[in-house]
Amino acid sequence: MPLSSTHVRTSHPSTTGGDPDWQPWSDAWTRHIPVLTDRRDLQVTVAPGAGGDAPACFYPDARRIEVDATHIGAPTITDPRRPGHKRLVPTAYGLLVHEAAHATHSLWRTPPGTPPVVAAVADLLEESRAENRQRGRRRADRRWLRHAVTHLLNPDGAPVDDPWHAGQLAALLLARVDARIITAKDITGVRAAVTAVIGRPRLRQLRDVWRHAHTVGDSEGEQMIDLAWRWCRILGIDPHQQPAPPRPDLGVFAGQLAQALTDYLAHTAGVTPAEYTAQQVADRHGPPATWTRRDPTDAERAAARHLAARLRRARTHQPEPDTRPSPIPPGRLRTRHAITAKAQAAAGTTPTATPWQRRTTLPPPKPALHLAVLVDTSGSMRAYAAPMSAAGWILAHAARTNQATTAMIGFGSRATVLVPPRQQPAKVLQIAAVGGTTAFIEAVKLADQLLGLRQPGRLRMLAVVSDGDLPDIEPAQRLITTLHQAGCAVLWLRPADLAGHTFRHTTTLLAADPVQAVDAIADAAVTALERA
Incomplete structure (x- = not known):
């Protein structure tokens, strides 16, 4: 899905049909939600298509959380009543935790008459603010929140090529670093690409805004709206002249930002950006089915x-003198490692320390x-x-x-x-x-x-x-x-x-x-x- 967030909805919940196959999940997560929220008045609905146009959502008036069963797969994949089930459905469980954060900490409402652009910015800031509060209250939930973030981003569907959408990317990813949901290493490329679009001074100003948002109380909606107005001023957006969030204006930084998202997704998937890109490219440029x-x-x-x-000989055709550690003589004794080896032997474990250092020839780099x-x-x-x-x-x-x-x-x-x-x-x-x-x-x-x-x-x-x-x-x-x-x-x-x-x-x-x-x-x- 495109770069997006889950939502707190003030409208009535959807009329998603109650699929009897998914009722055990709804019942199990309804019983479980008090653990995540300290609230006993919430109902959880798990069903295909639940959550409206988002993977999950929270309806505060109905006191209801919806999670799209698409992110689970089949209802028989695991038993939701067992504590270990979350490891088999980490994305869906991360969505549940995210909505639990909203149910517990998103207690403010957008004031009537707020321009749509300002309301959209406030919602963006609320994403990392609510997760930050949830992580501070239940540190183990970070694992599931991070998993949901990393698996619900798609660089192909994210229009992030103008200041507005670069700011959106900053609010959804860079702000989560300060919320301690993801790490700075995760989004090095994203930070560089956003900076290329809006500049370092404006990015610093945006960071001040989201860090301030992380300190706002759960019911202090006026402060969140004030911060959203400030965000718009920094990006040069006039909410009175902009009836809806700006549409992307394709520019020279589109590819750079898309590559930054690729770097991020590759890191979270545990592969290199080249490996991630190769897989995506292979899917788009695969050989015809008629080729055997x-x-x-x-x-x-x-x-x-x-x-x-x-190739191996070419890499090693001119060895150069060097030194390397060794567990046995001859060579130069390395005192600290010798002491470690003796301690390991005395403890009854196999020594792994290498007390000797000998001269050798190694292939040049x-x-x-x-x-x-x-x-x-x-x-x-x-x-x-x-x-x-x-x-x-x-x-x-x-x-x-x-x-x-x-x-x-x-x-x-x-x-x-x-x-x-x-x-x-x-x-x-x-x-x-x-x-x-x-x-x-x-x-x-x-x-x-x-x-x-x-x-x-x-x-x-x-x-x-x-x-x-x-x-x-x-x-x-x-x-x-x-x-x-x-x-x-x-x-x-x-x-x-x-x-x-x-x-x-x-x-x-x-x-x-x-x-x-x-x-x-x-x-x-x-x-x-x-x-x-």
């Missing part, structure tokens, strides 16, 4: 092992290799389809143990992710070479998105297997020049028997056959590591 997969042959498995060994391979899948490259299919599998498996990241992308009438980065496919995807060549620029931009080809601090290479007969020569040349100037080497492998275009700022090799093209890519990767 097969088991790798013994020769392909052997080729992957051989290339892995070559090498930057990680990021290699993108672009394969022309037009009809003229049909002879290269089979060997390049195998090359994608071989490269992915060879990179696994060598601190390298590879990705293979096909370009024909569309860009297709053949092998996503940081994945070792079990089967070989067999490329079908048909149609024309119109998606080269899209494929290069996709490779840059997946592997950061313009990002310094890493060893980057783009290998293209194509005759170079592209319909957009000049835009393609500008893109290649941009990569070259950013420090990314471009290797272009052109079939010797096909006429085509030769691009500047590339190392262009004429491949006599498809196997030679595959070998040339492997040789270039090894050479790049040896020279790094």
Whole structure:
């Protein structure tokens, strides 16, 4: 769902039908809600579609909390009467905790006549204020609140490209850092992107507002409304001239903020931003259903092992003197570690301390290799389809143990992710070479998105297997020049028997056959590591 919050509603609750399959959940959570709120007058309804247009909501007049059962799944997934059930439905339980925070601490009402924009800002500020109060009263609830926040954000649906929506993002994420629901590390990218839109001085002023809101009492609605007016003044929004929250005005920072949200979601999911992006991109640029997969042959498995060994030697071809700890002599005695080892032995545990330090030779530090391979899948490259299919599998498996990241992308009438980065496919995807060549620029931009080809601090290479007969020569040349100037080497492998275009700022090799093209890519990767 798009970036949004759950809501306190002053209207009457929805008329969601009472699904008998979900009645045990409604009953169990109604019995449980006094634990979260210290209130015994609340009713909880769990049903598909409950909560209106939000995942959950609280109706103070009806003293009712609704949670959309969509975030649970099936009613038989667990027994809601058991204390441990919340671990199986952490998002839904986090929603229940969030609404419990509103039921306990959101006791103020928006005064009649308040402009809609001001009321919307006050609601945004109330999100982190109520959670802050709930966490202060029940510290264990932070776990569930954080889980709900991290699983209900979607960077694709969040319009965050103007001051209003950048401020919304700040209120929903940055303010939760000061509320101690999420951490500053979680949203480093978000903070930078918001700053790029509204500037550091205004962000500091907004932070003063939400930190002030965290100190406002549960019934002090006038203060919350005053803070909302102040928020609007900081962002330059006139509530009298703006009848509703502003619509986004697409601008240059849209991609930056979307990337910041991607960084945040990747961190909370326990993966790198590149891995998170790769999965999202693979979903959008997956191969056609008509393309088949097969088991790798013994020769392909052997080729992957051989290339892995070559990459490993390239990283360690010039060992340098260094020192490393050791549990046994010879070497220099490290007194503190020796004492620790004796204490561990005296306690009857296996010693893990390393009392000795010996001279040794270690491989020099090498930057990680990021290699993108672009394969022309037009009809003229049909002879290269089979060997390049195998090359994608071989490269992915060879990179696994060598601190390298590879990705293979096909370009024909569309860009297709053949092998996503940081994945070792079990089967070989067999490329079908048909149609024309119109998606080269899209494929290069996709490779840059997946592997950061313009990002310094890493060893980057783009290998293209194509005759170079592209319909957009000049835009393609500008893109290649941009990569070259950013420090990314471009290797272009052109079939010797096909006429085509030769691009500047590339190392262009004429491949006599498809196997030679595959070998040339492997040789270039090894050479790049040896020279790094």
